[in-house]
Amino acid sequence: MIIEDHCLLCGACVNVCPLGALELRSRRLMLHEDRCFEEPCRRWSCGLCSMVCPVEAIHR
Amino acid sequence: MYDVVVVGAGPAGSLTARTLAEKGAKVLLAEKRPEIGVPVRCGEATGIAGLEQLGVKVGKKAVRNKTRGAVIYSPNKTRVEFLSEKPIGYVLDRRLFDKALARQAAEAGAEVTVDTAATAILRRNGEGEVIGVEVSRGGEREVVECSCVVGADGVESRVGRWAGLTTRSPVREMTSCVEYEMVGVDIDSPDVMEFYFGSEIAPGGYAWVFPKGGDTVNVGLGVRGGEGSAISYLREFVRGMEGLRKGRVTRLVSGGVPVQGPIEKSVAQGIVLVGDAARQIDPLTGGGLYNAMHCGVIAGEAVARAVEAKDFSEEYLRGYEKKWREEIGITLLKSLQLKRILDAMSDEDINAAARFMGRVDLGELRLEKGPLHQGMALDIVGFLQGLLLKN
Ligand SMILES: Cc1cc2nc3c(=O)[nH]c(=O)nc-3n(C[C@H](O)[C@H](O)[C@H](O)COP(=O)(O)OP(=O)(O)OC[C@H]3O[C@@H](n4cnc5c(N)ncnc54)[C@H](O)[C@@H]3O)c2cc1C
Numbered sequence: 001m002i003i004e005d006h007c008l009l010c011g012a013c014v015n016v017c018p019l020g021a022l023e024l025r026s027r028r029l030m031l032h033e034d035r036c037f038e039e040p041c042r043r044w045s046c047g048l049c050s051m052v053c054p055v056e057a058i059h060r
Numbered sequence: 061m062y063d064v065v066v067v068g069a070g071p072a073g074s075l076t077a078r079t080l081a082e083k084g085a086k087v088l089l090a091e092k093r094p095e096i097g098v099p100v101r102c103g104e105a106t107g108i109a110g111l112e113q114l115g116v117k118v119g120k121k122a123v124r125n126k127t128r129g130a131v132i133y134s135p136n137k138t139r140v141e142f143l144s145e146k147p148i149g150y151v152l153d154r155r156l157f158d159k160a161l162a163r164q165a166a167e168a169g170a171e172v173t174v175d176t177a178a179t180a181i182l183r184r185n186g187e188g189e190v191i192g193v194e195v196s197r198g199g200e201r202e203v204v205e206c207s208c209v210v211g212a213d214g215v216e217s218r219v220g221r222w223a224g225l226t227t228r229s230p231v232r233e234m235t236s237c238v239e240y241e242m243v244g245v246d247i248d249s250p251d252v253m254e255f256y257f258g259s260e261i262a263p264g265g266y267a268w269v270f271p272k273g274g275d276t277v278n279v280g281l282g283v284r285g286g287e288g289s290a291i292s293y294l295r296e297f298v299r300g301m302e303g304l305r306k307g308r309v310t311r312l313v314s315g316g317v318p319v320q321g322p323i324e325k326s327v328a329q330g331i332v333l334v335g336d337a338a339r340q341i342d343p344l345t346g347g348g349l350y351n352a353m354h355c356g357v358i359a360g361e362a363v364a365r366a367v368e369a370k371d372f373s374e375e376y377l378r379g380y381e382k383k384w385r386e387e388i389g390i391t392l393l394k395s396l397q398l399k400r401i402l403d404a405m406s407d408e409d410i411n412a413a414a415r416f417m418g419r420v421d422l423g424e425l426r427l428e429k430g431p432l433h434q435g436m437a438l439d440i441v442g443f444l445q446g447l448l449l450k451n
């Protein structure tokens with residue numbers, strides 16, 4: 001979940017995401033869910049993005 | 061009412077809970093996932109000596125393969141061997157391994173519960189001593205009373221954040237990792253781990269291939285910085301390896317390894333952090349299993365003393381902090397040093413170092429003495445330092 005109002009568009013999460021699931025495009029942070037959620041259980045992903053976000057704008 | 065709630069049933073949490081229960085403390089081991097050990101987030105390699113030293117029994121089924129050491133490839137594919145005659149490492153099945161550890165904790169007398177996520181720490185009047193943990197068990201909110209909380213909740217440690225002991229990781233200190241389990245591959249040696257370095261293979265990290273028996277491997281890599289995501293590097297790596305290219309992916313793992321070294325303070329009033337939560341993971345190799353278990357035992361012993369003394373003050377719990385720094389602090393420092401050196405080395409430098417190391421008889425004794433990752437890291441540090449001094 002991305003809280004757009006908090007997001008600084010700093011790109012930290014984009015850089016750290018191992019699966020290339022986050023993208024900054026036209027001043028918006030986008031999550032490609034199909035890349036993020038691990039098969040087969042789709043319930044957890046790694047959470048690296050939320051670990052590096054300076055303002056807790058991204059949660060899993 | 062428990063003496064201690066251990067949050068997270070990974071290797072650190074299970075060893076802490078087991079040790080506490082053995083010493084007579086009343087313990088709850090709470091795991092947020094519905095199944096312990098799943099999903100796996102690990103390369104699953106560890107040293108045999110380390111497990112033996114900790115008295116951790118590993119059932120046959122949890123061992124996928126035995127290894128005789130490692131071969132390191134520099135960017136221009138110069139080989140450096142760290143091999144022994146006898147098996148010195150395991151490639152584990154961490155689903156079964158983690159479950160077995162939790163079971164050992166239960167058999168020692170700890171209560172184990174899954175689908176139970178810690179959501180807050182409760183303190184007397186909001187700031188005094190710890191009086192319990194708020195959990196969400198099967199979706200229902202509950203309060204579990206206890207006098208002490210052990211945060212064994214991994215890299216993402218919430219317990220650490222609640223206690224003000226951990227903060228967000230700077231991106232440059234977080235290695236971003238992906239790994240495939242692949243079947244149907246060809247490998248050179250069925251009992252040797254391979255490591256590949258190079259700015260084009262895995263900038264700021266390395267790639268690994270761990271044989272899991274038969275035609276199965278764990279192949280993964282970690283990167284810091286670089287042009288694309290870790291998975292784009294992994295795809296490229298697999299494409300470039302003849303024996304891997306034709307394999308099929310049966311599992312995808314992603315995760316992070318913090319490489320800034322251990323946290324500054326691992327205890328607070330009524331709180332102890334252990335394992336990845338305390339960043340006790342080796343910042344050079346990314347090996348964290350052994351340290352997590354080793355420190356779990358130390359934490360269990362220290363907290364059991366606190367239970368007996370009914371003293372959970374930060375002061376008293378500092379005994380844990382002192383002990384684990386004595387035991388693994390130097391190794392972590394050495395690894396941190398080498399990581400810095402490696403960060404500063406160009407591909408050319410690494411090729412030169414590999415050429416140099418290839419000419420030296422490393423001897424297998426060092427390897428067999430310590431846990432695999434530790435022994436290797438110390439050897440490499442020693443030789444690189446020697447190299448730097450020579451030049
Ligand atoms: C891709 C990758 C490859 C690796 N390869 C290796 C390797 O080959 N060899 C090696 O030695 N190390 C390796 N490591 C490191 C190793 O996996 C970790 O160091 C090790 O798992 C740490 O154990 P731990 O018990 O501290 O944490 P974890 O194993 O992460 O366990 C933490 C547990 O806490 C639970 N938890 C989290 N929050 C809560 C909560 N709020 N309430 C309840 N439970 C919670 C989690 O679900 C989890 O089960 C690798 C890491 C990665 C990412």
Ligand code: SF4
Binds near residue numbers: 020021035046050
């Ligand atoms: S949870 Fe992991 S894979 Fe998913 S977007 Fe965040 S960093 Fe990427």
Ligand code: SF4
Binds near residue numbers: 006057
């Ligand atoms: S790290 Fe946080 S603030 Fe930065 S782009 Fe990602 S969500 Fe936004």
